Amino acid sequence: MTGEQLGTAETTTDTDTDTDTATYVYAVSRRLDPAALSGLAGLAEGFPVRTLPLGPLTAVVQHVPAAEFTQDAWQQRLSDRAELERCARAHHEVVTAAAACGPTVPLALATLYRGDERAQQALGADQDRFATALARIEGHAEWGVKVSLPASAPEPPRTGSPQSSGGPSGGAGRAYLERKRGLHRARDQHHDRALQTAEDIDAALTRLATATRRLRPHTQDMTGERHRLQVLNAAYLVTTVREKELLDEVETLRHRTGAEVEVSGPWVPYSFVGEV
Known part of the structure; x- marks a missing residue:
């Protein structure tokens, strides 16, 4: 609620x-x-x-x-x-x-x-x-949607050997630094992709809703899922005639994005009665 x-x-x-x-x-x-x-x-x-x-x-x-x-x-x-x-x-x-x-x-x-x-x-x-x-909520219900993705990107495979990066002296150090930089880049890219996935899903569902409300995503401490990160927590005010369309779109988004999309409802529109 x-x-x-x-x-x-x-x-x-x-x-x-x-x-x-x-x-x-x-x-x-x-x-x-x-x-x-x-x-x-x-x-x-x-x-x-x-x-x-x-x-x-x-x-x-x-x-x-x-x-x-x-x-x-x-x-x-x-x-x-x-x-x-x-x-x-x-x-x-x-x-x-x-x-x-x-x-x-x-x-x-x-x-x-x-x-x-x-x-x-x-x-x-x-x-x-x-x-x-x-008048605003008549004929509508609230639907909650939470989107989660893996908390971190898969580690890139190790390639080559320390010697191939510059001989026995200093090669291992350079390889280590290069690998660290790669991990940072992969983490940043994964984070950006996760945020973009959240925006894409929200945009698709917003097109079916009369009104939307973005809520603060639950932290890993709240969800208890250390390996997954919640990137979207939103409520959508949807007319009853579009409910099936919303559920079908959620299923499509699951397959298209690979994200875990949790949908709940229909609820009394708790999130929208104060916006008058």
Whole structure:
């Protein structure tokens, strides 16, 4: 899940001590069947995931225990990888269910307000921006593409012998330096080719997309793949009618470039709802 979301979160640190619950907001939709939210657990047991009217729009919300969703409590969740993943999955599950009914703007994880009325006021002030974002993403989905290549070029074969480079004295040294220069040149050329491959793949997929967003490639520490280098990490906003065309193009690019091209989707357009 990537991208910036609309709306301004208001943490429960400002909640009155007499208030038992806060209002957690998952998303804003144009049209939504409340039945689509039935049975979703969300982030808090015992409180149903439900709709909240925002004029012509609809927010997807849930009451949560205020004491368990303070700023300090969220900081603890963020530092606990397992708990953070649980919250992110629960949030995404609700957003995905809402998006199945029509265009949906997901809000950032931990978007909270002191109550329904305050949520309606704050989100209602952003109605025009939400409407613009919903119009932008309607009929579209987000597709993620990551491109990886070998981290280094194959070592050139050793040719000749030290003596052939200038006799017994100094020949081995010159051969060693020449080989080092060759390795540097090969590494630079490999790096340039990898970057060019990333640009070529991005250009080909951009032609099929309504909008694109380049993200920072994952480092080898993040991927855990020491022998491969990620050269492209991008998101593409694609109309549903062009999804097959996108997948066919990815397959063609794999064969043509020899790169490892990982594609994921379709996703709710997290990366594109903030660009209004």
